[in-house]
Amino acid sequence: MRPYNMKIVALREQDLELLLPSMDEADKATLVATMRHVARFRPERAQRIEYLLQEQGWQTR
Incomplete structure (x- = not known):
């Protein structure tokens, strides 16, 4: 089995x-x-992230 590097990041809004x-x-x-x-x-959760990005002016689609 190959070892995998995993990065876990938890951010508050x-x-x-x-x-x-x-x-x-x-x-x-x-x-x-x-x-x-x-x-x-x-x-x-993804929808909350998308709304936050759109509020910041990002195109998510």
Whole structure:
């Protein structure tokens, strides 16, 4: 069995609001991809993330 590196990040919405303005395009793409992954098993949480990103002016679709 191959070992896998796993990074777990837990952010509160307040933390994310502070970080969003400083994110570059690669960070934004990673966040949107993570949101889409989360939507497969926690759609309500992904929707909250999507609303937050849209409030910040991000295109998520």
